[in-house]
Amino acid sequence: MEDNKTGCGSIGELKAPYPVAYNFLSKSYQRELSYKEFLDSFKNILHINLIKVNNVPADEDNPDLLKYFVELEIIEGSTENKGLFAYYYGYIYLDKENDGYKIVKMDYSSENYLCAPYHGWAYDTKTFVEIEYGNWCSLIDGDVIVNEDGYIKRAYYKDKEDNEYYVLFYELTNGVDKKIADYKKNKDNQWEVIYINPEKCIHNKESEENKESQ
Numbered sequence: 001m002e003d004n005k006t007g008c009g010s011i012g013e014l015k016a017p018y019p020v021a022y023n024f025l026s027k028s029y030q031r032e033l034s035y036k037e038f039l040d041s042f043k044n045i046l047h048i049n050l051i052k053v054n055n056v057p058a059d060e061d062n063p064d065l066l067k068y069f070v071e072l073e074i075i076e077g078s079t080e081n082k083g084l085f086a087y088y089y090g091y092i093y094l095d096k097e098n099d100g101y102k103i104v105k106m107d108y109s110s111e112n113y114l115c116a117p118y119h120g121w122a123y124d125t126k127t128f129v130e131i132e133y134g135n136w137c138s139l140i141d142g143d144v145i146v147n148e149d150g151y152i153k154r155a156y157y158k159d160k161e162d163n164e165y166y167v168l169f170y171e172l173t174n175g176v177d178k179k180i181a182d183y184k185k186n187k188d189n190q191w192e193v194i195y196i197n198p199e200k201c202i203h204n205k206e207s208e209e210n211k212e213s214q
Contacts, residue, residue, distance in 0.1 A: 021038075048074055056069045056180050064095070065095055067094075069170060073085065073087055073173070074086045087172070087173045092105075112174065115174075125146050129155040129157065136199075140159065144156070152170060165184050166191070167181075
């Protein structure tokens with residue numbers, strides 16, 4: 001960035017880390033993303049702090065890929081004598097390549113600081129579960145109980161047949177709770193990952209209503 005007045009002198013190791021970081025990408029990912037494109041994606045980024053990283057359950061449609069949740073704090077340059085802080089969250093996917101694992105995909109989203117708690121309900125764990133799993137899917141019988149452990153939140157509930165579930169959330173730096181995974185207690189009294197998409201409940205209800213109106 002031209003006219004960047006953030007910081008004092010050079011920062012870090014200039015471009016030395018980028019070739020090393022690029023080699024963490026799989027061969028297939030490197031064919032999609034050239035080194036120049038990779039390098040350009042860091043323009044005006046002066047410093048990166050990794051503030052959260054966790055191995056999370058795989059996607060239903062990509063069960064063989066290792067999946068990691070990450071949250072980043074970024075210091076961006078400015079034409080004024082100050083740095084600008086921005087926060088991003090997302091997922092990194094890894095697959096085995098030769099004798100190790102390489103990154104095959106990365107998805108990031110920026111965090112908005114003027115949504116929660118000013119607008120809507122979807123940012124809050126308890127309200128999210130009550131509406132999407134209760135109102136949309138009619139899956140909840142009783143109360144939703146939320147347990148918090150730092151930024152990790154678990155929303156527990158039961159269905160009408162007394163089956164036990166919980167939804168795992170991570171709280172982002174901006175205060176938004178992001179759904180990570182669904183769990184159900186099996187016959188051996190162990191929690192196992194399941195896949196629930198409440199939006200399908202809405203779609204199914206609309207389909208049933210359309211059939212009844214015909």
